[in-house]
Amino acid sequence: MSTVTDPSEIIDVLRKLQSIDDKIRSVRQGRDGLLANFEKLNKVLEHRDSQLDVMRGKLAEAETWHTKKSNELEVEREKLAVAKNKLRGVTRSREYVAVNRELHNIRKSLGHREDEVKRLTTAIEEFRATIEMENNKVKELRGQADDEAANNSSSLTEMKGHIDGAEERRAAVSKQLDTGIVRRYNRISKARDGVSVTRVVDGVCSGCNMVLQPRFVEQIMRGSSLVQCSHCSRYLFIEIVHDENGQPSVV
């Protein structure tokens, strides 16, 4: 295929190239957004998983403490049984008073320990329920993430197909242009947010919003030369439509 040389034809091909690049950019943005969202969801899941681990660690500590306190309670109960036995064998009143005081003290201590173990048991049960709830929530979220991954996979394949197709069209369209122009187009595109070709609206470059010199606008209107914006270097074009009588007007 030979390259086009007429300026108005060149700008038409450049516009085609721009529209293909717009499409590629938009699909890529969609793809990046999809991947970023998925990554965010996975990060949230990782964080909640590690929080669950911390909670489970604390629960294990509390359970160890509970076992220790329960054992101490048992020891105290044994002491009570021993003291009660002792009381049955007591004959002298002074000793009776002493053992009774001992019994009283053991009962008091036992009461405290029983309260403590009870409080610990309740706290552990509540904590266990909280962990269970969080665990279920994380499981549910992971299920959603898996579903999303499956959906993403087909969307990503579809997007890749669109991009590949557009790249092929781009290569074919590029062949219609002189390689120097394609290189310049690519350079401007890189420097100007992916937009190398832009429309002139009311004598203003819509790429950089600078007012163009009237002689440039005239040149573009005539289609006699390829014009680049003197401020942003983008290739310029003016949209001309024809009414039913064939009268041209600028859009």
Ligand SMILES: [Zn+2]
């Ligand atoms: Zn400009």
